[in-house]
Amino acid sequence: MNDEEFEEVLDRFIPYRESKDKGVEYRKTYGDVFDRRTLLAFYKLLKRSIEYVEFPISTGKEAMVFRARGKGNELFAVKVYRITRLNYKGLSKFIDGDERFDRVHKTRDNIVFIWARKEHRNLKTFYEKGVIVPKPIDLWKNIVVMEYVGDEKSPAPLMKDVMENLKKDILFEIIDEMKKMLQSGLVHGDLSEYNILIWEDKPWIIDVGQAVPPSHPLAQQLLARDVKNVINIARKMDINIDRDYVLRELEVI
Ligand SMILES: Nc1ncnc2c1ncn2[C@@H]1O[C@H](COP(=O)(O)OP(=O)(O)OP(=O)(O)O)[C@@H](O)[C@H]1O
Numbered sequence: 001m002n003d004e005e006f007e008e009v010l011d012r013f014i015p016y017r018e019s020k021d022k023g024v025e026y027r028k029t030y031g032d033v034f035d036r037r038t039l040l041a042f043y044k045l046l047k048r049s050i051e052y053v054e055f056p057i058s059t060g061k062e063a064m065v066f067r068a069r070g071k072g073n074e075l076f077a078v079k080v081y082r083i084t085r086l087n088y089k090g091l092s093k094f095i096d097g098d099e100r101f102d103r104v105h106k107t108r109d110n111i112v113f114i115w116a117r118k119e120h121r122n123l124k125t126f127y128e129k130g131v132i133v134p135k136p137i138d139l140w141k142n143i144v145v146m147e148y149v150g151d152e153k154s155p156a157p158l159m160k161d162v163m164e165n166l167k168k169d170i171l172f173e174i175i176d177e178m179k180k181m182l183q184s185g186l187v188h189g190d191l192s193e194y195n196i197l198i199w200e201d202k203p204w205i206i207d208v209g210q211a212v213p214p215s216h217p218l219a220q221q222l223l224a225r226d227v228k229n230v231i232n233i234a235r236k237m238d239i240n241i242d243r244d245y246v247l248r249e250l251e252v253i
């Protein structure tokens with residue numbers, strides 16, 4: 001990246017600009033999403049889909065999510081996988097055995113890019129089949145751009161933080177979304193109140209990178225866990241359902 005390009009990223013990537021003044025702690029937390037390759041990837045996206053990157057809305061171990069603006073001032077969520085903190089084993093077990101990626105050459109160096117591609121592709125599959133997920137907008141390298149769930153004031157809350165105010169209907173709507181996901185040919189694989197946003201009384205399914213087709217060696221196990229997690233959510237909402245009920249609703253028995 002030449003100096004001019006770098007200045008261009010800097011100018012429209014507010015968190016980076018601020019990291020200059022906010023000192024060491026800030027750099028420690030966000031430092032590895034400001035590595036050269038990630039900034040270069042942002043450069044590309046700032047040319048074609050993103051206008052501004054505003055601020056971080058979540059800092060996870062493997063990824064950070066930023067709020068951003070599109071060219072038409074719309075809100076985006078931008079998920080940036082940390083290149084330097086990737087867990088090769090953790091990621092590759094969800095890619096190996098996924099026939100969609102059989103022909104993709106996988107190495108330590110590119111696994112995170114394949115992962116981002118997989119998340120984007122899963123989102124697209126879900127979105128096209130009518131699952132309530134953020135619309136995928138763009139993808140480049142380790143960065144996934146998607147529709148932002150929330151409004152100007154704040155992002156949609158995670159289900160786990162609003163459990164006590166939820167209508168019981170929402171649980172059955174989640175089972176509906178699970179069914180749509182299965183019918184679209186993928187098991188979510190990390191479904192829980194930590195990966196569901198509640199917005200306008202609807203459950204929005206997020207964090208779909210690990211989703212795999214039913215032919216994947218882990219699919220059955222992941223499905224069993226998703227079902228267990230949903231029963232758990234039901235229990236927390238004082239709804240009494242069992243495994244057979246959920247499996248029947250999902251039309252897998
Ligand atoms: N499209 C979105 N709109 C609004 N907020 C979002 C969106 N996507 C993610 N978020 C916020 O960012 C948080 C983290 O997102 P997500 O669950 O996809 O990643 P993660 O759990 O950090 O992933 P990893 O486990 O790989 O680190 C979410 O809990 C949610 O608060």
Ligand SMILES: [Mg+2]
Binds near residue numbers: 194195
């Ligand atoms: Mg998550």
